[in-house]
Amino acid sequence: MKISAETYPTSVEIPNNLSDIQNLIVQHNTIISGGTILQINWEAGVEKPKHLISTEKLPELKGIEEVRLDGQLYMRIGAAMTISDCLNNSFVRKNASILAEACEKIAAPAVRNRGTIGGNICSKIGDTIPVLLVLEAQLSFYNGEQEKMISLRKWLAKPTPPSSELLTNIFIPIINAQNYSFFKKIGRRETFTAAIISVAGYLEYEEYNIKAKLSIGGGAHLPCRLTLAEEELNKGMKEIDWSCLYKKIQDDFSSYTDPFVTADYRKKVAANLFLATIKDFVKKQRKE
Numbered sequence: 531m532k533i534s535a536e537t538y539p540t541s542v543e544i545p546n547n548l549s550d551i552q553n554l555i556v557q558h559n560t561i562i563s564g565g566t567i568l569q570i571n572w573e574a575g576v577e578k579p580k581h582l583i584s585t586e587k588l589p590e591l592k593g594i595e596e597v598r599l600d601g602q603l604y605m606r607i608g609a610a611m612t613i614s615d616c617l618n619n620s621f622v623r624k625n626a627s628i629l630a631e632a633c634e635k636i637a638a639p640a641v642r643n644r645g646t647i648g649g650n651i652c653s654k655i656g657d658t659i660p661v662l663l664v665l666e667a668q669l670s671f672y673n674g675e676q677e678k679m680i681s682l683r684k685w686l687a688k689p690t691p692p693s694s695e696l697l698t699n700i701f702i703p704i705i706n707a708q709n710y711s712f713f714k715k716i717g718r719r720e721t722f723t724a725a726i727i728s729v730a731g732y733l734e735y736e737e738y739n740i741k742a743k744l745s746i747g748g749g750a751h752l753p754c755r756l757t758l759a760e761e762e763l764n765k766g767m768k769e770i771d772w773s774c775l776y777k778k779i780q781d782d783f784s785s786y787t788d789p790f791v792t793a794d795y796r797k798k799v800a801a802n803l804f805l806a807t808i809k810d811f812v813k814k815q816r817k818e
């Protein structure tokens with residue numbers, strides 16, 4: 531049977547290592563990992579690209595291990611590791627338990643077995659992003675010539691065109707300080723659902739001093755850290771001004787209204803989630 535180019539108008543490159551893709555990252559190429567988001571887009575009518583570059587066989591994008599960079603210990607996660615790989619990895623569970631929690635709340639097992647952490651991040655709306663923001667993750671990207679590191683926070687702020695650079699690895703600092711971290715995702719039902727909002731936090735406490743890192747994402751929100759709210763908590767006050775914190779959380783991010791949920795509702799849900807969790811944490815610390 532003759533297969534015409536019209537039937538299969540998309541070509542797929544499956545390079546075996548990074549040096550094979552030197553000339554492939556150019557305009558009109560699209561990087562594909564699990565393809566779970568790209569597939570939804572195509573089904574929704576987005577035009578299929580002419581050329582796909584698959585990350586499937588790149589060894590540089592595989593593995594989860596401890597590495598030392600400039601004297602700091604990191605957990606390196608290859609961008610082509612699936613969401614299930616991250617969820618089931620004991621090293622991830624030990625050193626970044628909230629990442630495993632977030633992975634557990636992504637889609638159903640079939641999608642988690644196919645979708646990758648790299649694709650989740652590069653979509654800029656994935657549920658792992660708020661968690662990786664409070665864990666202060668660094669990303670490495672390959673531009674066809676060399677690999678460069680950038681913090682996730684800085685990368686999110688850049689208007690990077692999709693597929694212009696290949697995400698190769700995620701580096702999460704390994705921190706031994708006593709801390710409490712949390713991830714909470716609110717959807718329109720309990721499981722297998724997209725988020726209305728998701729929040730993540732990292733809290734350290736010593737002698738009334740709180741060191742807080744808070745972030746928000748989920749749905750179509752561009753994930754971000756809540757700097758105003760963090761500053762309010764990090765003031766080191768004996769009595770936290772909860773109503774001020776409640777307001778600052780709501781002022782700290784932009785939201786949106788869709789046919790199901792208003793922006794105002796999302797903001798209130800986020801503020802309530804943070805306040806309940808932080809109040810509980812502070813109460814426990816002051817009892818000890």
Ligand SMILES: Cc1cc2nc3c(=O)[nH]c(=O)nc-3n(C[C@H](O)[C@H](O)[C@H](O)COP(=O)(O)OP(=O)(O)OC[C@H]3O[C@@H](n4cnc5c(N)ncnc54)[C@H](O)[C@@H]3O)c2cc1C
Pocket residue numbers: 560561562563564565566567568569570585609610613635636637638641644645646647648649650651652653655656657658692693695696697698722723724725
């Ligand atoms: C039914 C269903 C439910 C879902 N539920 C959730 C959910 O609850 N939470 C959630 O966060 N997501 C959800 N998703 C979205 C998706 O499955 C995950 O975000 C997944 O992790 C995406 O990874 P992927 O490898 O499939 O990405 P792909 O579809 O392969 O790629 C996504 C984007 O990232 C780019 N990209 C991929 N890899 C790289 C790379 N290494 N370097 C540079 N760019 C790259 C692609 O070009 C594309 O723009 C769901 C999807 C489906 C189909």
